[in-house]
Amino acid sequence: xxxxxxxxxxxxxxxxxxxxxxxxxxxxxxxxxxxxxxxxxxxxxxxxxxxxxxxxxxxxxxxxxxxxxxxxxxxxxxxxxxxxxxxxxxxxxxxxxxxxxxxxxxxxxxxxxxxxxxxxxxxxxxxxxxxxxxxxxxxxxxxxxxxxxxxxxxxxxxxxxxxxxxxxxxxxxxxxxxxxxxxxxxxxxxxxxxxxxxxxxxxxxxxxxxxxxxxxxxxxxxxxxxxxxxxxxxxxxxxxxxxxxxxxxxxxxxxxxxxxxxxxxxxxxxxxxxxxxxxxxxxxxxxxxxxxxxxxxxxxxxxxxxxxxxxxxxxxxxxxxxxxxxxxxxxxxxxxxxxxxxxxxxxxxxxxxxxxxxxxxxxxxxxxxxxxxxxxxxxxxxxxxxxxxxxxxxxxxxxxxxxxxxxxxxxxxxxxxxxxxxxxxxxxxxxxxxxxxxxxxxxxxxxxxxxxxxxxxxxxxxxxxxx
RNA sequence: GUCUCCUUAGUCUAGGGGCCUAGGACAUCGCCCUCUCACGGCGACAACACGGGUUCAAAUCCCGUAGGAGACGCCA
Numbered sequence: 001x002x003x004x005x006x007x008x009x010x011x012x013x014x015x016x017x018x019x020x021x022x023x024x025x026x027x028x029x030x031x032x033x034x035x036x037x038x039x040x041x042x043x044x045x046x047x048x049x050x051x052x053x054x055x056x057x058x059x060x061x062x063x064x065x066x067x068x069x070x071x072x073x074x075x076x077x078x079x080x081x082x083x084x085x086x087x088x089x090x091x092x093x094x095x096x097x098x099x100x101x102x103x104x105x106x107x108x109x110x111x112x113x114x115x116x117x118x119x120x121x122x123x124x125x126x127x128x129x130x131x132x133x134x135x136x137x138x139x140x141x142x143x144x145x146x147x148x149x150x151x152x153x154x155x156x157x158x159x160x161x162x163x164x165x166x167x168x169x170x171x172x173x174x175x176x177x178x179x180x181x182x183x184x185x186x187x188x189x190x191x192x193x194x195x196x197x198x199x200x201x202x203x204x205x206x207x208x209x210x211x212x213x214x215x216x217x218x219x220x221x222x223x224x225x226x227x228x229x230x231x232x233x234x235x236x237x238x239x240x241x242x243x244x245x246x247x248x249x250x251x252x253x254x255x256x257x258x259x260x261x262x263x264x265x266x267x268x269x270x271x272x273x274x275x276x277x278x279x280x281x282x283x284x285x286x287x288x289x290x291x292x293x294x295x296x297x298x299x300x301x302x303x304x305x306x307x308x309x310x311x312x313x314x315x316x317x318x319x320x321x322x323x324x325x326x327x328x329x330x331x332x333x334x335x336x337x338x339x340x341x342x343x344x345x346x347x348x349x350x351x352x353x354x355x356x357x358x359x360x361x362x363x364x365x366x367x368x369x370x371x372x373x374x375x376x377x378x379x380x381x382x383x384x385x386x387x388x389x390x391x392x393x394x395x396x397x398x399x400x401x402x403x404x405x406x407x408x409x410x411x412x413x414x415x416x417x418x419x420x421x422x423x424x425x426x427x428x429x430x431x432x433x434x435x436x437x438x439x440x441x442x443x444x445x446x447x448x449x450x451x452x453x454x455x456x457x458x459x460x461x462x463x464x465x466x467x
Numbered sequence: 468g469u470c471u472c473c474u475u476a477g478u479c480u481a482g483g484g485g486c487c488u489a490g491g492a493c494a495u496c497g498c499c500c501u502c503u504c505a506c507g508g509c510g511a512c513a514a515c516a517c518g519g520g521u522u523c524a525a526a527u528c529c530c531g532u533a534g535g536a537g538a539c540g541c542c543a
Contacts, residue, residue: 426502
């Protein structure tokens with residue numbers, strides 16, 4: 001039990017789950033599974049004003065979507081406030097923390113002074129509990145009495161040895177004046193109580209780590225190992241955020257990215273295993289380790305994600321793909337529709353980069369085009385229309401079958417006879433069937449939607465452009 | 468401003484002193500395939516931030532410089 005690896009993912013529900021956080025979750029999860037350890041989930045909702053149930057539910061939803069399963073029940077941090085306070089009080093009792101009565105004004109001027117003089121903000125006698133010089137109407141905060149001399153060293157699994165002079169560390173607040181514990185305190189207490197052995201989180205927490213180590217030391221607790229993974233940047237090199245477009249995990253879900261594509265992409269962002277690009281879950285678990293986690297931050301590249309997504313779309317079987325795509329259709333599908341889409345799926349899926357695109361292109365098996373793309377007019381000259389009329393007649397007379405291969409041969413022959421290129425006829429048919437000039441094979445489409453529907457669409461097209 | 472971290476093509480990366488005329492992938496471009504668009508196949512373009520050392524030998528080790536990022540809350 002004692003040497004078992006315990007990691008946690010500790011998002012705060014103060015906003016929608018960031019895609020960078022998802023990668024943190026993934027790395028934690030992989031590390032746990034690689035080591036046969038536990039992956040715990042903790043919701044850090046101590047900021048009651050900004051935390052919402054909705055965001056919490058979203059965290060569960062995204063993790064489930066990505067099949068990042070957690071062990072045990074999620075820990076709700078706010079429910080552990082009493083424990084956090086208890087630790088703070090104990091620290092005060094043991095002289096490791098103190099009540100600070102500084103008013104916000106005093107604090108501001110003091111801070112300004114420290115900033116100007118380039119000194120860290122440290123406790124002084126004036127802030128001590130029991131100081132009668134101070135107005136006891138002021139509600140105090142509890143601050144940690146941090147070390148003044150020496151260094152604090154983190155032996156980070158990613159960043160290596162990182163050292164900071166203790167003179168840089170300030171006396172952080174443990175308990176706010178309203179009596180609630182701060183993040184710094186809660187994290188340390190919870191990680192300790194949950195027996196967390198490895199804290200894997202975003203690089204933006206690296207400097208917090210020094211301060212948290214001070215808390216561990218004051219409490220006399222074992223310090224876990226830390227791994228700070230580099231952040232994900234936007235295309236401009238700054239921390240990926242909403243202004244870069246899709247920054248939240250839910251965005252990618254709605255944009256039609258498959259969970260396996262997201263996982264694979266996120267895994268390769270900052271981690272590698274030789275030349276491997278397409279990595280299965282099994283191999284990810286087998287191969288994942290911190291030696292191969294890069295130190296430098298990486299930029300989010302939508303094009304590569306799309307490429308991966310296209311790969312995984314092709315890899316999925318047709319039934320599961322349709323099932324997955326169902327919510328992306330803006331209209332109801334009949335069983336007949338589904339059957340036809342499934343028939344055409346092999347051709348549809350190799351063209352789609354996202355599920356949104358897949359659902360959109362599947363519409364050719366659901367209904368006739370409502371509008372024709374402007375480019376269609378190029379294949380709607382009187383000559384084209386005349387050819388289409390002939391084809392309609394031949395279909396009606398059963399001179400042309402709707403068997404894909406037979407029809408293909410017949411039309412080729414027909415083109416030859418009329419002395420036009422096949423592309424001229426095919427494109428005209430395509431325009432009529434799809435309303436646009438890019439689609440799977442027209443012969444395949446006809447074989448699926450069958451004679452009646454084909455003739456209907458061809459007639460509409462001819463009518464439309466005859467006017 | 469202070470502290471901390473980072474730096475191989477447009478992007479993700481391989482690389483651990485000689486296997487490097489720097490490998491793979493995405494993107495881009497070209498050719499082939501072809502009823503369109505894709506898929507697929509073949510090919511091209513394109514990088515060790517800069518400057519000094521150390522060494523017979525440096526992308527790799529050391530020192531500077533420059534650039535970028537993160538943290539400096541009674542947010543998490």
